[in-house]
Amino acid sequence: MLTIKDLCVDFPVIAGVVHAVADVDISLKAGKRVGFVGESGSGKTTTALAVMRMIKKPGHVSKGEIRLGDTDILSLSPEEMRQTRLCWISYIPQGAMNSLNPVMRIEQQIWDGIVDHEGTFPIRELRRRSDDAIAGVGLPARVGRMFPHELSGGMKQRACIAIATALKPELIIADEPTSALDVITQRQVMETLEKAQEAIGSALILIGHDMGLMAQCVDKLMVMKDGRIVERGAIRDIFTKPEHPYTRQLISSVPSIGGESFLPKLSAEPVAGRRSGDAPLLEFDGVSKVYGGGFLSKKGNTALYPLSFALDGRKPKIISIVGQSGSGKSTLGGLMLGFSRPTTGEVMFEGRNIATLGRAATKSLRKDIQAVFQDPYGAFNPYYRVERALSLPLKRFGISSDAADVRTRCAEACRGVGLDPSKIFGRFPHELSGGQRQRLMVARALMLSPKLLIADEPVSMVDASLRASILKNLYDLKDKHGISIVYITHDLATAYHVSDYVIVLHEGHVAEAGPPKDVIGNPQHPYTRLLVNSIPWPDVDRQWGTSASAKEEIEALMKEAKGHPPVDRGSVPGFELAMAS
Amino acid sequence: MYLIYLTKRLIMLFLVVVTAATLNFFIPRLSDKNPVLEKITEMSESSAPGSVNMQELLVIFNERFGLDKPLMQQYFDYLGDMLTLDLNYSITSYPTRVADMILGALPWTLGLMVTATLIAFLLGSVLGALTVWRKDMRLLQFFVPVVMVFSAIPFYLIGLILIYFLAYKGGYFPIGGGYSLTAFPAWDWDFISDVLYHSILPGASIVVASIGIWALGMRGMMVTVQGEDYMNFAEAKGLKNRRMFLRYAVRNAILPQVTQLALFMGQLVTGAILVEIVFGYPGMGSLLLQAVDYLDYYTIYGIVFVLILAVALSMLILDLFYPLLDPRTRSHRA
The missing domain is CATH 3.40.50.300 (P-loop containing nucleotide triphosphate hydrolases)
Structure with a gap:
């Protein structure tokens, strides 16, 4: 469905040209989930922005082809590209904390996407659609009437997903959707995103740096470093036999509970504490x-x-x-x-x-x-x-x-x-x-x-x-x-x-x-169990949580934890x- | 909850007004000029020598205006007068009431200054926003350095330049005044058009001088807003350019400008003084200058009290209406 061929994105700088993305080839089928993983500056966000045609000047696509179905994204006129966004491809940018317009209600921010792509509807029709979208991410309908500052971080992130999926796009790109959230909220948000994606049958590109999250969420993985894809494959293959040293390093840098510590063994007895006097520090x-x-x-x-x-x-x-x-x-x-x-x-x-x-x-x-x-x-x-x-x-x-x-x-x-x-x-x-x-x-x-x-x-x-x-x-x-x-x-x-x-x-x-x-x-x-269960394990065989639905498990354990x-x-x-x- | 907030806010308003009015009472008293003496000297100059008994008049006037009472007594009388909006008689123009003088002057100032400021605010904000949004429009990019120059020139200087070229040399506009000497004040089109005609130059000098401040302020905010994540998301949502500009960028960038406007509105009358003098405009500025010249206590008190009320009320209006503009400031209601 999405095919990227030989994509290069260049940023001219004083010293010459920086190739932020170099020779990237990707093909993605409908309904599949693919992860882009790599450290900051590896070109994963830039690749996504190239698909959205949202690369900031002076950066530009210098070579390559991006096709969505039969559409050549790079040859669309600006107006056609605008219509493609949200309708066919939607992008959830990094930093959901500030991705919502602070002076507009959540439902208004869903409506303007609908209106600018499908034309005006009576307010009742719009509200029905925004209520559907909000319900689709597991939030109560009253959230639509609220302003962004009245929501918690996880709710804001889910509101962003509601906006991005309101028009049932073919492709959803989520850029670090959970990087600022705690593990429990992360798990809720990821479940929401996956459910919304499955419900509309679109493909998902998940951008992130956490191998554990990738292991839990995606089917295929692209490991990026310095603008290139250094390794790609089915998620299970990458975790069972990583080939590139960088991939191995990424996997091993995820601390897991139990097993060998990533910290060095002590060679000598630790020095004494710095307390002075007799009272506790x-x-x-x-x-x-x-x-x-x-x-x-x-x-x-x-x-x-x-x-x-x-x-x-x-x-x-x-x-x-x-x-x-x-x-x-x-x-x-x-x-x-x-x-x-x-x-x-x-x-x-x-x-x-x-x-x-x-x-x-x-x-x-x-x-x-x-x-x-x-x-x-x-x-x-x-x-x-x-x-x-x-x-x-x-x-x-x-x-x-x-x-x-x-x-x-x-x-x-x-x-x-x-x-x-x-x-x-x-x-x-x-x-x-x-x-x-x-x-x-x-x-x-x-x-x-x-x-x-x-x-x-x-x-x-x-x-x-x-x-x-x-x-x-x-x-x-x-x-x-x-x-x-x-x-x-x-x-x-x-x-x-x-x-x-x-x-x-x-x-x-x-x-x-x-x-x-x-x-x-x-x-x-129960609360500690919930926290531990919500850690995304860098292990494809280990289910995230103990039950199939995060929502049920979180609710059950939270209830048990109370009191x-x-x-x-x-x-x-x-x-x-x-x-x- | 909202009622508590409103009550607190109104008590605050009252305290601010009383404090400012207190300063207003004492500061003119620090002068060693005596307004009654000024008035009598002027009277004696315009009448036959020896026909006025200065000493006797002084006593009569002091008694009439209550200036023979102890200062604290005068202060409390003054506070009572102000709070009941009884602005007393002018010393210099006795027996004219200060309230009447202000009512005669205020519409001129408000009409000219409010309109000119609103025009400057709207034009400046729109231009400032467009310079950031439409990087492709050459003319707009040229506009920024020009308004920067204008905002550095005081507006009475701009006024003088306009008078020299457009009124004195060109003769397109009247040199000064609020209306033609031959016009008869009435609510008919002849008089209104005459007033509008007279207000073009002073209005233009205010607009030209202050448009730069609004444009630069808006430009700065627009640049900040453009870097916000929600603008990025708005673009990713494929919104129409017009909506992104108005509902996302301008809507957020205008917020600090509105605060600025409210502060500005309160100080309009003071800002008007020089413009009114340059253009011989019959407003509050001219009135205040005259009153200070003769140290006409009651006229000064009256005018400054109106200014105090204007500032305090415009801040109150801002505080009550701002939450409608920015939902983040509504928390006290929750």
């Missing part, structure tokens, strides 16, 4: 957080129910906090950093309540507790060169003011996370890749030699291959520098490998806690959690 005493609920308004929103634990810190530990978005894990991180004050209880760092510290003590606390955040793009001032961004904390905390010394320390920190200072100094953050920036954040945190590091989703926005190396950086911080780490994530597989202790949060409560081998390896609480008492799976030395019964 970090202690929560009945800490809870309620948002809102002030004068004149109704009950507030409890993000975190009272939680007590003590992280000893004499031996460095990595504690993982896992859960879906909205489970309260980032609230917990904010409380540890002292960014927000607890509604009840006390957060103690080395025996002192951080809410009552004076100015000087707060400043030294900032040095002792460092953070690495999710978004490597937003964490650096875009107008500061790398070395300035790195040196600021050194100067700010009065660690060093000598220019040469500052430079040496910065260079050292960069080498510590595997960055070559001679290559990145003098550049601006936007000139670095996401992975480099994320490592720079780790380097910046490391330079202040903190005692505790809060890492809030540090790898959720980087490619699978980088994920492993950044986690290895974090792991090294613990073993070589004695820094205790709180690792906040929705990715259970990495939590399984890096952490010493795992706390599963569900709607502000602790659902299950204990050593990762028990909690994640053999979950007891289920927390499960204590034992403790590890150096970390004590007070379990509410």
Whole structure:
């Protein structure tokens, strides 16, 4: 149905021409699902945009042929191409968070697609069709009357699918449809997308970087690297006998639960923790957080129910906090950093309540507790060169003011996370890749030699291959520098490998806690089971979830999880959690 | 919930008005000029020497205007007057009431400034949006540097240039005034067309001078909006160009412009002063200048109070209507 022959897309740059896509051949049959996998910059999105004829200038298709059925896409007039979009091929762009017009209701955004392709209909007819499309993605009809900002991330993504499938296109292209979503929502969205695709019998191109997701969702896979397809084939063949080394690397970079860890074995005994004094490094005493609920308004929103634990810190530990978005894990991180004050209880760092510290003590606390955040793009001032961004904390905390010394320390920190200072100094953050920036954040945190590091989703926005190396950086911080780490994530597989202790949060409560081998390896609480089941396994034989329908299983387990008492799976030395019964 | 919000907002409005009115009361009092003395001096100059007993008149006038009372007493009287919209008598033009003077001047200013500003807003926004959307239109690309130059020139200067070439040299337009000296003010076509004819040059100078601000603001927002993911999705949806332009790009890019417009509307009257002086236009600007010249307390108070109300009300209107434009600001109702 879709045939691409010898497709080349060129981007002229000052130094010459970049071949973003080179000699790509694809043929896709109706009703089939094919995955394009590769790291960012591999040309997978550009290939999709070429099919949509939406490549931004000065990029252009320099060679090749794209046919949809008998239609030659590249020779269509702009008006014919416009009519082809949505009607025959629909494209769900990356970043569903911002893909909807914020000032229009969801149903209006479905209507304008219908009206611009099929002409005007009476409003009742339009509403019937938009209600059908919304029901088709498993959302209640009232969502149509809502504005995008009133929807959650998963709902927005499903609304995008409703828009894209409203005209029953022959081909659907979904570009990283779940990259910003947690595993449970990801599974729901993918099931929705597959159902919608099956219902209209169209072909699907799924673009992504997660081999696990591909194993669960597609029939055929194209592995792309530097604009070329380096390997292609049926999904089972690629997983059973990958031929290209890059494919093997992609498969092995997916952390799976159980089996060999991707982290190196320890050669020596880890160094002692950096705690000073006798009190535990970090202690929560009945800490809870309620948002809102002030004068004149109704009950507030409890993000975190009272939680007590003590992280000893004499031996460095990595504690993982896992859960879906909205489970309260980032609230917990904010409380540890002292960014927000607890509604009840006390957060103690080395025996002192951080809410009552004076100015000087707060400043030294900032040095002792460092953070690495999710978004490597937003964490650096875009107008500061790398070395300035790195040196600021050194100067700010009065660690060093000598220019040469500052430079040496910065260079050292960069080498510590595997960055070559001679290559990145003098550049601006936007000139670095996401992975480099994320490592720079780790380097910046490391330079202040903190005692505790809060890492809030540090790898959720980087490619699978980088994920492993950044986690290895974090792991090294613990073993070589004695820094205790709180690792906040929705990715259970990495939590399984890096952490010493795992706390599963569900709607502000602790659902299950204990050593990762028990909690994640053999979950007891229904919510943990749901999380583990929703991980897309990089294994074609392993069904995603335990029942055929994700919806049923999620609903059943969610129901069971509600009000289920927390499960204590034992403790590890150096970390004590007070379990509410 | 909405009623609570509205009540809070109205209390806020009241506090803003009272605070601003308080400043308005005290600031003119800092001057060592005495408006009554100015008035009497002027009277004595225009009458036979010795026929006016200055001392006696001073006492009578001070008593008449309440200027002999303690300052705080005067302040509370003033607040009471303002809040009941009783704007008192003008000192300089006694026995004319300030309210009547303002009512005579306000329509001129509002008619000219509001219309000119709306025209500039619409033209500027449309042009700014088109310069981004229609990269292929050469004429539009040329337009941007031109309006940048104009927006850097103060509008009274543009006004003077227009007067010199089109009125003085060319004779196409009247040199100044709100209407011809020979015209008789009435609601008939002759007088209205005469008024419109007189308003073309001052109106044009405002439009020319401020169109650039709107165009540049819109251009910047359009560039930002074009980089948004929803524009990408709109293109992928194969929407018609016109719909993408109006309902997706302009609809979102115009939001900050509307805020700007509301702020601008409140300050129109002050902005009008120079234009009105240059064109000899009988509006609020001319009135205010005259009042400040003689330190006519009550006229100043009256005019500035009307300005305060204008700013406060236009912000209130913006706050109440903005949620209709941008659903993301409706959260307080939920």
